[in-house]
Amino acid sequence: MSAIAFTVFDLGGAITGGLFVNVGETITGGLELLSPEAGSFIAIVINGFMGLFLILLFPVHWLLAYRPGDAVYALALIIPWILAVFITAIIFSRSPKEGFLTGVWLGGGFMIVGLVLIYGLTALISSQDLGAASIFTGVIDGIYTGLTDLPPFWAIFLSCLEGGLIGGAFGALAGAIRFKPGQAGYSPKKPKKSKNAFGASKPEPPKTPAPAYGLGASTQKPSTPGMVACPNCGTLVDQGTAFCTNCGNRI
Known part of the structure; x- marks a missing residue:
């Protein structure tokens, strides 16, 4: 889904305001010229990682604050979350609640992946060379703070949280489509019994x-x-x- 956002919706051009356009198509065309057999697959992987990095870089509220009128950027940033959650929910969810939680789980999973990549690489580099680790940390902080006005942790946390919640709304729709009251595992809620001051259930009065x-x-x-x-x-x-x-x- 991130590769679709980076190529079809030109996420790179939307972020740079048209300074760099059709970056994904350029990468795809160049790799296909170098290797016609494996070029397409490698291009999808590279475009996917670049799109995922940009999706985890910019929270949705940043779009509303700094680029409220850019519809193309909004589609490129939100549609990958919607498609990923909707497709996952239509396959695995059986109720609106499960569909919504699918979005929350996917957002949490991407959040963990993004944070582990950044801080895991920092720890790995620092174990080899403290000077290189400080340079790497400074570059990452500069990229995130300069583009989003947020430190890396909060940028990734908010982008995954907001994207997961938006996708969860469409996941609930997918769960409602698959919802069947008579399916296995579904049981309607039983009425609660009234309890007295000591916590015991009150006997029903004889009719x-x-x-x-x-x-x-x-x-x-x-x-x-x-x-x-x-x-x-x-x-x-x-x-x-x-x-x-x-x-x-x-x-």
């Missing part, structure tokens, strides 16, 4: 049968032992009661 009125009331049979139904209104009264407590007629 008393409603008295029957009108025609056919005398045919009602009591379901409670020791109770009889009034032949006039159907109200349940204690056995042996002479007069109904509801209508006042003799039983």
Whole structure:
């Protein structure tokens, strides 16, 4: 997806404001001339890494603050996140929640990769030569601070977080497309039982049968032992009661 952003949407030209255009196509054409068989594959890999570096370099909020009217740059920066999350969610997610979390997981994964690359390379270089490590750290800090006004950690953190959340919205859409209430593993939420002050569940009150009125009331049979139904209104009264407590007629 990052290779698509770097070549089709010309991410390099969008970032430089048209100073360097069609960089991805130039790399592809040059490598194909050098090696017609492997040139296309190598070009995709190189363009992919360059596009990934630029996507992890610029957060979405930077685009809104410094380039709010550049639609091409917006597409080049956001579409890779949308496509990556949507395709992953349409394959693996089965609900909108899982689709949204797919975007969060992908954003977190790219965040870890970006931070490990920068700080891992710094640690590796410093183990060999402290002077070279300080130069490398200064170059990385200068690139990120000069282009985004953010240190490398926050630039990568925010770009992956914002990209993952934007992609997660489309991942939720993909999960909704695949969502089926009757599928295996899906169970509707059960109603919560009310609890008393001690945390124990309150027993449900017994349901008393409603008295029957009108025609056919005398045919009602009591379901409670020791109770009889009034032949006039159907109200349940204690056995042996002479007069109904509801209508006042003799039983």
